[in-house]
Amino acid sequence: MRILDVVSALPLGGGSVLWVLYGFCSSWIAFQFCLRFSVLFVHSRVPSSVWRNTGGICFLQSQHYKKACHRSNVCVKSPMMCSLALFPSPLPDGQVTLYESNNELVAGTSVDSYPKQEWDNLHFRRDALKSHSHLESSSKAAFLDHKDTLWMRSAAAWRDAGLSGLFEEIANSSEVPRWLTVGSGFALALLRWVSSFHGSLFPHLTLSTEDMVAEFSQVLDWSDCAVRGFAWHPHTDKFAVALLDDSIRIYNSKSATYPTLKHRLQRSVAALQWKPLCATALAVACHNCLLVWHVDPTSLSTRPSAGCAQVLSHPGHSPVTSIAWAPSGSVLISASPVDTSMMVWDVAAETCVPLQRVGGGGVTFLSWSPDGSRVLAATPSSLFRVWETRMWTCERWPCLKGRCQTGCWSPDGKHLLFSVKGEMVIYALTFTEAPGEPLGCSGGAKAAAIVADLSVTSFQTPEGEVRIGGEVQSLAWDPRGERLAVLLKGDPEAPACPAVIAVFKTRSSPVFELLPCGFVQGEAGAEPRLIQFHPSFSNGALLTVCWSNGRITHTPFYFVSAGGPRIGVGGSPPLPVPLCRTMENGDRPLFSDLCS
């Protein structure tokens, strides 16, 4: 009797179900609109006077922080801005950039024609690497045994595809009661509707995992690239390469063996980075976890076992698209476009502290400033954050145009260069004071300045007109702060507008300056995919480029820097790099921070 009473009290009546759904949906909508409008509200609060005065500056910090932060003198010289038109014209076909010497880029006919390189140029052929990147679901239908009981199938669906998979399985099965089929069909429709609504607010959530990694990766055309990741060891001549077949190879200048790292969970590698102040640890951002490999440099083994890898995972934190080690080697942060919190990992203890900020819908790209005081965290929507790492508070930087695609820090951690999707410019933010002095504020400019204009420019070459320019895919700044490499996307549809690497000469003290240097070009038909500077090259800067044909080349830039022995990234404040170069004739400062 009592049991019947209770069962009837369960929320199975139609009216109550509707009530619950109504309450759920309305609260969801209200919540999402609050989020949306909070962003808009920040935009609308920008006072017009500030807007007008800053001219080309398109970023404004939210009002909340403006009160707390000091203003710095930012002035933009739009006419003096560096543009691609000032670059020397690109090489004709068949010519390859070999090195920079005496302030000129030297070209040759073949990459291997220049013997002075410390490193052999590696070549990974695309067809030699078997891709494992096809989705598991595509082959599932061929193998799944449909003789399983409903219970087993439901459990498998729950494991594979979560709640929606479970509903789908129940809705499509025939042996369950009719009301259950209808109910799960209804729930499935509701779930899809809600997720489509959520997806309309954050469109990136509708992407598949692979597409999401490709979208937010720093590698150009990630899904079709033979080399998916590259990482120099911060202190020694050693680097790791992530390949299309989900393996990682480690090359060491001192030994002929190259260990190959493979792991069951190592799928769709989006990024990898060596731990600073450590010889062994390599962090890899994978499909649904983080792997930290401990590769003993003295070991002769070519296939380290999976036991050498630590698996760090957190529910809901996948795919991981970006990782960054603290320059002091103490913690590792990881980001996923799906997860609104970014994880701060204590790798040895395998514990993590989630730092959650809801706005933005995820975190796509992380970059730790070399002095360890700030972290750039980009989100999939038009918003990025700069965290200070002492108390882990952040500044919001809403952008007007699109999401922040990439960013890099000057070696002293004072300048942040970044680019925005949909705009062909490089912005700079300047941070003046040490963070944490007025707590809760990372101290710095209240607006970003445009430092380089990368809009499409035509060059006349013997072969005809070449158009160069476009959006920025990734930025790399050499550890001395003298060269800045910019990977330009080009226009994939137009063959006359290829992806190229533009290299700028930079200096950050006493004033921040940007001068053109030249384009780095590879073999005919090869497009650059990934760029990185060697962290401790003694004769200048060494730019490593991974090309679309699977080749990895190293382009040295020889210059003398009076910076002396560079202090390691050991957390100590880097020595100020004194101004060493005299102004070369023919060079005029194209962008200067100096206010006249």
Place this chain on the structure above:
Amino acid sequence: MFLLGHSHWFLSKVIWWRAAASTAWTVLLLPVTTALFIVLSKASLFHPIQWISESVSLFYGSYVIFCLLILTAVVLFVGFFNLEYYTVVPSIPCTRIALLGKVLHPQQFVHSLAHCMMGMVVAWCASVMIGGRYKFIASPCTEDSGGSAHQMCLNEYHLFLLLAGAFIGYSYSLLGVVRNMNYVSFHTVQQFKYLRFKGALPLVVKYSAVQSLYSLRNYCIFYFFFGYVPRAWICTTMNLHKNSSVTALDTVAGLLDLSLLYHLWISGTFLLVIWYTTMLLFKIYISEAYSVPVQSSFSEDIFQCLPAVLSGKEPMILKFLALQDLALLSQHSPSRRQEVFSLSQPGGHPHNWKDLTQRLVTYHEVVSFNGRAKPQSIGRDQQSTSSDSSVASGMEELAKTPWVSSASHTTGVMPLRSSMTAMSGPQAAGFTPKSDSPFASPAMKRLVGGQDPFSPWFGSVQSPHVTRRRPKLWTSSTAGSPLNGSPSASPAESPVPSPATRTPSFLTLWVHNRQEQVKNFLAKRALIMYLFNKLPEASSQALFADSQAHIWALEGLSHLVVASYTEDRFGVVQTTFSSILSSMLILQEAVDKHFKLPHASSKPVRSSFNLEDTTYKTLRFALRAALKTAIYRITTTFGQHIYAVQMSGEHRKRLQQFMEYRE
């Protein structure tokens, strides 16, 4: 411990206020929790309007106000227990019998009993707030129950809820000791308290709900079998009758009442949320960074400065906070680093730096020498102030008194030692009764207990079987080496009353031999073996239980040395550079040796989404990583200049490995 006797300035000035603030915040949060509880307990989906209005009207009722007062008192008590029982160095039982001893410990008994009572009180509040059939313990008997209408019958629902509260309270206390819930861990990243609380709150709610569900299951099983005992007892003592018209709750039909189970679960979650929130806030407040001045211009404040705090007989929490502050200042605060590098005003001596490094270096040395007396260590100042001196001097005493073993019940130090041996988990510990003072804090006990009373002389008598069981950083292959050492080598003070030097008498020898025989006999029994067998990797965890202090010391020291490259104008760091390097390298060697032992490098199972702090289980890995990073930090910064430092050939070879990035 804080109430009895003279309390330390830091405890009364800082810790006490932090605990009070955390409890105050919990009390402020209490109305919110209660309101949520009322709304959820009144849930009726058919009548949403009635549901809302009923809960709102109830919230202003006198019952709820009264319950809030009672709950406030409960929170105060829980906060007091948190303050009394917290520890920064977890006590890790190495055997099952040690764990059993921990659970049955009188101090733990007090804790469990108090939480049982408080659980009952909270459950009473919950039953009153839910109202309805739960409200009173007695109700007038219904007509058809046989008795007259004037007789009072027992309301079993009320009793059921009360007992559930007691049960959940007990399981809270039990799980607390098994899972080391009283362990206060320090986060790797600093965050503001509000953000930390906000981040951890969903976890608390989720964990409480799940835990309440498990307790509910266990409680139902318990009540099903033994429910008639308390029911009959209450009936007789309160002269109540049994209502035969209502289904008894220790039957399957009675327990399958879904609304009853729901209310039970909600009440349990309510209870656990309040208590765990109290604990969470307490931990957040306690582990907040505390700024210790590097030097003071007033001599009366000198005992509050960093060197003094790191040395004397200070509470563990103060040492931990001071070391954390050192690690932070060495990384983030140039101005405070200048104070460390500064010279004393008249005289120009680098006292700050010398004092600081001496403490930190001896910290590492004590660990790396595995507690053995280092030949040249234990300098003049050890006897006076150094924190390590207590350990070191304790060891000296032990060397003189080989009789201080767990077997000798007659010695003066026995009460303190037995508790600690129980925790470090030697086989012999199971045979000693727990006669510990219930007021000593766990941390204190552990430290005392950490000292291994076995001397070389003693070890020769003992079976090697037993000797192997005590946690050591590493064992040297030479059997004759004096392995008398503190396993934890904790740099804390040990209030060991120095025992008089005694010589082994015939009687004690005889007692000891008897005991060995009994031990050998019992070792052959399966149950005994089960209880006394060492848990894998537990000794390793126990050994590194206080490693957080070492990690900070390493970080602070290495950052200071690195900063000295540019900031040290007087070259004060150069004076102790070689000793710092050698201490780090020696520690590295010792840790490397430890990781060659079985179980040392096996990782414990990581449980995400858990409130319990399992940081202590992986501290050894953290220490190893921090140590390597610290050495690399120094070598990377100084580069080739490091060869100018005086070092032994062995260390130079080791350093060469670091210079080539081959470690």
